[in-house]
Structures are given as structure tokens and as C-alpha cells.
Amino acid sequence: MLLSVSGLTKSFGGVRAVDDVSFDVAEGSLTALIGPNGAGKTTAFNLISGFIRPDHGSVRFAGKPIAGRRGDVVARHGLVRMFQTPRVLTRMTVLENVMLAAPDQPGERLAMPLLMPRRVRRREAEIRARATGLIELLRLGPLSNAFAGTLSGGQRKLLELGRALIAEPRMILLDEPMAGVAPVLAGELLGHIRTLRAERGVTVFLIEHGMDVVMSISERVIVMDEGRVIADGTPAAVQASERVIEAYLGRAQSPAVAP
Amino acid sequence: MDLGNPAFWLFVAVIAGIYGIMALGLYVQFSLAGLPNFGHVAFMAVAAYAMAILVVRYDAPLVLAGLAGLVAAVILALVMGLPALRLRADYLAIATVAGGEIVRYLAMNLPDLTGGPIGSIGMLGPGNIAMFNGGWQAFLDAIRAALGRLLGPVPTRDAVMAALVWASLVVLIALVHRLERSPWGRVERGIREDETAVIAAGKNVVAFKMQALVLGAILGGLAGILLALEIGVFSPDDYSPTLTFYAYLILILGGMNRAWAIPLGAVLFSLLYSGTRFLNFFPLSLFDSGSRAFLRLFLVGALLVAFMAFRPQGVLGNRQQLLLEK
Secondary structure (H helix, E strand, C coil): CCEEEEEEEEEECCEEEEEEEEEEECCCCEEEEECCCCCCHHHHHHHHCCCCCCCEEEEEECCEECCCCCHHHHHHCCEEECCCCCCCCCCCEHHHHHHHCCCCCHHHCCCHHHHCHHHHHHHHHHHHHHHHHHHHHCCCHHHCCCEHHHCCHHHHHHHHHHHHHHCCCCEEEEECCCCCCCHHHHHHHHHHHHHHHHHHCCEEEEECCCHHHHHHHCCEEEEEECCEEEEEECHHHHHHCHHHHHHHHCCCCCCCCCC | CCCCCHHHHHHHHHHHHHHHHHHHHHHHHHHHCCCCCCCHHHHHHHHHHHHHHHHHHHCCCHHHHHHHHHHHHHHHHHHHHHHHCCCCHHHHHHHHHHHHHHHHHHHHHCHHHHCHHHCHHHCCCCCCCCCCCHHHHHHHHHHHHHHHHHHCCCCCHHHHHHHHHHHHHHHHHHHHHHHHCCHHHHHHHHHHHCHHHHHHCCCCHHHHHHHHHHHHHHHHHHHHHHHHHHHCCCCHHHHCCHHHHHHHHHHHHHCCCCHHHHHHHHHHHHHHHHHHHHCCCCCHHHCCHHHHHHHHHHHHHHHHHHHHHHCCCCCCCCHHHHHCCC
């Protein structure tokens, strides 16, 4: 298992946002995390990716314990996340946005650009070439030198995907990638997510509300409600689960209690 | 004072260059890394005091004392940054405002060490006049003598100082500009835009912010030392919070997002600040000179507001970039 989560718990005040959650995600799989609003999905993502510290529980990624590590450390391990509302660096160009996330640039150490300009420049050329390739792939080519702040919501999601990909992740966490994206771009984004897994072997773990998307592309679905995992299985099995139907549609009142 | 007196304008040029270095420190912190430092003056004060105390009380050679001054500024940056940089940017703003005032009040209230409210001149206690810039003046005189032999006429101390200060400013801006365009600068600019996104990109944001804060502190400390050496005496009042806002004003006038606009900003600011001294014609002459002194600060403030309203990018800045929302 590439990612295994066990006993993960996080409370905010008196609310147990994530309550003793355990699941695994297999390498190379496309897994969806679903659940009604407030189920704790995004909190679970934040805990796994190191943006919030868990109260209890363990997270292992590629065999290494990562629970409680900082977000940047988790990202460098190859577990890269994206955000529900895309976070782009608005007053920097599209190209700079992507190049920023490249790993192993010695020029990020303060004195290096002055002391070893050649080494830095060589790596910079590699990074620029890869970033340009990714931008072309995501069909943002003509916008390469535009400020990211001029992009539409959907284009920002594509840009964020590019930024995640240049880090060469083993696993990518997507928080509602389709939300607020125009249908045409959404289809494009979906295509990219599919090829990502097929061609690069990246494990995809995503939160999504669009049921047709979830059921059509994922091979495994984990369902959360009120901070707990209530179902975990194939899309068909999850759809048939009574607990899941209850969580989404509410419990049918029994005739005996009805007035 | 006479508008046409070259000695006066040479002095203004020296101060403008030093303020440029001060503003460059703030540029690294604020324009580049997005760190709201409202206590930049503290780095200048700490460096100047450390340098002067070492020279006056311990007879340290000026070069060593100057380096120690820069180290003191770095230590202050670490002390303010270690707790505050882990939190949101607002907390750094609060920490730096407080830090600046703490430094000033300490200087005011440790008379045995700092000379107290009298300032550097009282560092050796009452009855002794303490001077710390004798070594610097000797150094300037040596350059003057050498230049005199080379050129014929002997330049004034301020002429030599102006050349030194402006040469340093240009070299330092070139260095900062180079860093800004390097991968290091890219990460710092990313932090300015959205820290969370940069964490997700796998960068240790706290470490990068600390580097920017320290680099800015070194430049601020250097400006503080040069200013102290140029004027010859200083007191805690010279390090009031206003000085930090002069640095912001220089960045705003020149162009918030252009390092090469700093010299222009520094010159414009100094012309305004010194030039408004000569606003003694009608109808301003209706005010007495004491009121006119306040009028000057008022005019500087009004200009700042006007710039923010009509030309937020400054004289040379990039308007499109500045007006994009974060």
C-alpha cells in the first residue's frame, strides 16, 4: 500500500472533524473520497498532507511515517496536494508558477546563485524545459508569460496541476478538481487526470462531489460521514450500501414513530 | 541656508544614498518576500549602537566594530523572526513594531552603556565627550589625500563619502537584483504571493522567510552604521518609527516592485524632504518657521497619499503587476 492511514483523529474544539479514520490507498490506483458536506474529507486531506497536525493516529506513505510532519516535507516525499480553490501565485507568470515547484534546484540556497552560477543555470535550463513541456501539455502555452492572476478559475486549476506535476509526485491529492470549472475545461482536466495515471503511474486520490465522475473514473470509493469512514469498496458496492444512502438522503422514518 | 550651496546638496546626496541602502533592506523583506517589517529602524539602531559602543568603550578597530554591528542586526532579526515567522504575516508586523520601540527604549534607559537620552556623545559618562567616528574620518581623509595627489584639487569629505555610499548602493542593488531573479528569489516572491501554495510546492517557507529577514537586517544595519558615521553623533530619538516609514516612502515613490527604482525613490524623497526646507515664500511664509517644519511633514504625507491614489506603482513600477489581486 502506498498510503496507509490508521486511527487518524482531529478535533476542533468539541467537534471531532476526523474520528478514528483508517484506510489504505494502493499504488497506481485511482481512489475517490466522498461524503456529504462537513464529513471531514478536506480535513482528512489536510492531515495527510501535513497542513494540519493530527491529534492521534498514523499516516504512512511509501512505508515512511509522515503524520505530524510539515507540509513541505510531505510534498518532498512525493505526496503532493492541490487545493479546493486553486492557489496560484498571481503576480508571477504562469511559467514561474510551474518552475517554482521543481525539486533539487541548488540555486534556492541563498549564496548559490552568486557562488555557483553555472550549476544553477544548468539546472534552471532543465527546469524551464520541463515546465514549458508541462504548460504545453496542459494547453496553457500561449499564456506562459502572462501573470497567473489573469487566468480563469479553470485555467488556474490546470496551472496548479502543472505545478504539482513538475515535482514528479508518486501520489497526488486533488480536492474537488471539477468544482467551479466550466464543463469544457472540466472534461479536459478529467482527461489529464486519467493520462496522469496511465502514462506516469501517478496514484490519484481525489475528493469529488460529482457522482457520475466518481463512479466512472475511480476503481475504489471511500465514503466518510460525520468524521468517520462509513463505506469502502468498489463504486457499485458503495452505491448499494444502505449506510451511504442514509448519509446522503437521510434515514426513512419508521411508520411506528410517525404521528 | 542657501539653495545654491553645493556643500548642502552633497550632504543631501550622502543621506539619500544611505537611505537608499536602508530602503533596499526593506525591499528584500517587503517587496521581495512580502514580510511586513514596521520596525526596520531597529536594525539600524542596533548596528549603530553596537559599533559605537565597541569603538568608544573597548577601543575596537572600526572594521571589527562595524562587522559586530551587522552581527547585532542579524541577532535582532533572529530574535524577532524565530517566534513571529511561524505565524501569519500580521504577527511579524506586530513583532517588528514592538521590536523597534523596545530597542529605542532600551537605548534610552541604559545610560551606562548607551549614553541614555543624550546619545552616543554621553557613552563615557558625564564630563567625557565620546566620539566613535575618528577612524572613519581618518579613512576618508586618506582617500581625499590620495585623490588630491591624483587629481589636483582635494575633494571634501562629503564628496568622498557620497561616492562611496552611491557606489555601495549600486553594487548592492545589483546583487539584490541578481538574487531576485535567481531560483532563491522565485521562492521568496512565491511566499509573498501565497505561502500555503509554496509549502505545497515542497519549500521550507519559514527558513526562506528567515533568510529574507536576515538579509534585509544586514542591509538595514549597514545603513545605520553609515548614517552614524556620516553624522558623527546619534541619540535614541534618531531611531523613531518615522525612519521606517521613510524607507517605505522611498519604495513607493520609486516603484514598489523594482529594485532599480530605489535610487530614484531615494533622490525624490530627499529632494522633497530637504527641498521643502526652502518653502519659505508667500503664502507659506505666513507661517512661522516652527510651523513650517510641521508643514513639511504634512506635505510629505500628502504626497504619499497622492501617489497611492493616482500612481500606486510609483514612478518606475509595473502597474499591471501591482494591481492584480493576491
